[in-house]
Amino acid sequence: MNNIMIPLDAETNAVEMPDDHRDELRLWLRLLTCSTLIEGEIRRRLRDRFGVTLPRFDLMAQLDKAPDGMTLSDLSKRMMVSNGNLTGLVDRLVASGHIDRRVSETDRRAQMISLTPAGQSEFRTIATEHEGWIAELFGGLSQKDQADLMRLLAKTKRSARQAVHGDVE
């Protein structure tokens, strides 16, 4: 049901197509376009309306879900960024009073990072508006579209993780 011969044009027809993965490539480029487009708009609005960068907002979002705090390594895994990246990001957020860092009581290598009350309050204000922006950006999709897309992206995530880690969880 697959592998249908599709004549391309006079030049390429004879030589090409050992096996053709152009469709997957187009799918990837479209996925990337969507996320670049949305991410760029969110970045712009965060800066214009709240003077905050997307990485700072993302970090605070992680902490808001973890009232007891998290270590840098936890943050690094969750946010899928390098450890070294977080060092600087955390430094700046401590300097601006949004987060606290204290040495872990059980592991003197590790630090527990958590939102300050001011940081949490500011984050929640921003998060509410942020949620509205996202709904607006996805506004052209019906409920069914959204559910279908969610399911297909779950499948994509599993597929990519499998290829990256050999992991199936």
Next chain:
Amino acid sequence: MNNIMIPLDAETNAVEMPDDHRDELRLWLRLLTCSTLIEGEIRRRLRDRFGVTLPRFDLMAQLDKAPDGMTLSDLSKRMMVSNGNLTGLVDRLVASGHIDRRVSETDRRAQMISLTPAGQSEFRTIATEHEGWIAELFGGLSQKDQADLMRLLAKTKRSARQAVHGDVE
């Protein structure tokens, strides 16, 4: 058929939900996870196997599709990055001999950028392997999944563009 009352928990139930956009947020986070995951793996493989960065590869991919060359502004629009970003990227690719820059014959402000023969040859080697990686990463999706995802992402792209630019093309 929508707007079903979902009791959350004792604390939030009474006060919350002016209108709830958590599903869109989860959809966005999943989309972002997929693209971050795939992009990170591609970046890693490009570096490990070919010693090339993703932005340099992306720029060369644009030029490969435009044999007559492109201006910096064209590249900027296509790649969805800032103009200033391209200045440095182009400088480095000229220095490494992958691309050529020459002043446009019709507009002395503009420069035409194009792949050198060596740049094109190297790009095509990399591109072939790259296409295989993408196919591998999306390998868990059936043909139908891929077609469905493609269609839903097209819709997402239109929806986001609409929200960003008010544009419907």
Next chain:
DNA sequence: GCAAATTATTTTAAGCTTATAATAAAATCT
């Protein structure tokens, strides 16, 4: 208990990215 391996974080160097302002050429509008 002690050496070896692992884990948590920081440092460094290079490159990427953006926004903003500056410069310069071209197009537009009287």
Next chain:
DNA sequence: AGATTTTATTATAAGCTTAAAATAATTTGC
């Protein structure tokens, strides 16, 4: 034609991002 606006690019400053190497604390395996 001359002034104004737009367009193309570069420069600058700040921040983000990574990989790789260094440091330090903990855990593991005798």
